[in-house]
Amino acid sequence: MSEVKSAIVSAAWLAEHLEAPDVRVVDATFFLPNEGRNALEEYEEEHIPGAVFFDIDEIADTDSPLPHMLPSPEKFASRVRKLGLGDGSRIIVYDRLGMRASPRVWWTFKVFGHDDVAVLDGGLPKWKNDGYPTESGPQRDPGERHFTARMNTLAVKDRDQMLGNIERGRFQVLDARSRGRFSGEEPEPRPGLKGGHIPGSLNLPFTDVIDSASGVLLPNHLLKERLERAGIDLSKPVVTTCGSGVTAAVLALALHEIGHKDVALYDGSWTEWGDPDAELPIETKV
CATH class of the missing domain: 3.40.250.10 (Rhodanese-like domain)
Structure with missing residues (x-):
């Protein structure tokens, strides 16, 4: 890179x-x-x-x-x-x-x-x-x-693109929510949403790329280590997601800092995907 x-x-x-x-x-x-x-x-x-x-x-x-x-x-x-x-x-x-x-x-x-x-x-x-x-x-x-x-429309993904990716696997999906929300064991802060995650997605809570003592972003070698430990292949495209498209950008920033250029963000994130009326596929096991 x-x-x-x-x-x-x-x-x-x-x-x-x-x-x-x-x-x-x-x-x-x-x-x-x-x-x-x-x-x-x-x-x-x-x-x-x-x-x-x-x-x-x-x-x-x-x-x-x-x-x-x-x-x-x-x-x-x-x-x-x-x-x-x-x-x-x-x-x-x-x-x-x-x-x-x-x-x-x-x-x-x-x-x-x-x-x-x-x-x-x-x-x-x-x-x-x-x-x-x-x-x-x-x-x-x-x-x-x-x-x-x-x-730049390439930096943004919508629901249909995320749904299509479950079948085609063109990009990796990285979820910034807590592990409990990702697994469906913790409630969502927005009432009424289902628990779980997009099928095939990976999890890296956004707090894991921030130094807990100083509040600053981790150095690049640790960012790379955390991303790879989460299962991300840094040679392939990544789309970040979260609850409503805010903390997903923390992971996008971390990826930017280590030089990963093929990054987009799912704007609707879990507020769209976890809507009970959306009837989209959901996984709860980790």
Whole structure:
């Protein structure tokens, strides 16, 4: 595999470049419905200076019954333009839980053709632990910037493609949910969903690629080890999935970091697949 440009920046790097004219910081904090927390309110209580708030649930296809599905290129361009995120911007994404939702926004920008985007390693907790400042209050007016959206459809998979792959096996499927949710032994955080996993898929909880002590992404040699231990053949295509398409992007980021380029994400993920009305094949044994 050829070398790729890292999509991770350290808190020290961001602190040094925070005032650079081309750097834009994005708070991508997202909470699950059962967590009872409001991401925008918490952003206004505390965020990295100058950061804008990216609402995963609103910068999305809000006509879909599924949560935070990718929006149209037109909607994405319109929304991020108003956030001051445009062509020529070096976009740095973080979230207040460390590295849970920020990789989803990193992946979304890449889907829409913006490659100059990176994730803050360890997120807001690492930033604060390293002694860097935060600010409070509503979002400042960032001023509009033109954004050219060009959608890369190869980076996204839908239900029909996932269903067809069960028979054809053209790509490996890697599920980022916990082992208990993957096996169907733990309940899903979204009520009413079936338990289990897509037949033939492999499991690597997204937390297993993050250092539990520091909250940063594991070094590349350990990422490679964890992926291979999960059963992934790094010479073949991989599609990541999770509960609703958010933490699947953590695994996509890990694969990117070790230079694996043939990676896509199943946007509907288990919220679509585990719907009792969908009547899709499910495995529960591991």
